[in-house]
Amino acid sequence: MSPRLPRVTAEQILRVLRRLGFEKVRSSGSHRILRNAEGKRVTIPYHAGQVLHPKILQHIVRDAGLSIDQLRQDLGSEKRSRGSPADPSLRLTPPAAPNGLSHVL
Numbered sequence: 001m002s003p004r005l006p007r008v009t010a011e012q013i014l015r016v017l018r019r020l021g022f023e024k025v026r027s028s029g030s031h032r033i034l035r036n037a038e039g040k041r042v043t044i045p046y047h048a049g050q051v052l053h054p055k056i057l058q059h060i061v062r063d064a065g066l067s068i069d070q071l072r073q074d075l076g077s078e079k080r081s082r083g084s085p086a087d088p089s090l091r092l093t094p095p096a097a098p099n100g101l102s103h104v105l
Contacts, residue, residue, distance in 0.1 A: 005054045005061075005068060006075055010046040013060060016074045017042060022064070040065055 014032065022034040022042060032044045042063045045056060052060070061071055 005057050006072055007051045007054075008057065008075065009049060009051055010044050011048070012075065013044060013052065013057070014046075016071065017044075017064060019074065020064070020066075036064075 010032070014034075017034055021036045022040075023036070025033045025035045025041075027033070027046075030046050032046050034042045034044065040063065042060055044060060045052070061068065066074075
């Protein structure tokens, strides 16, 4: 039995492929076509927020010349590099009030 594929959106797989050297060549309808320096071409159906079907992801991984383990590792590094909302440096703080006033009337 083959390893279970991760559930990812088109945006997530696009970020991973860009980090691996793929660049967007063109779009055709709802599909994004990417190519790397070696000439490998990958077509990704892009529907914002929708999870890619496992069979589609399997074709993307094959076309890009990746293994499932490489994909998992790259997805894991993406999640770590993006930070979490609990990270204090990412919290939004309201701008300081003028003249030391703590509220607006």
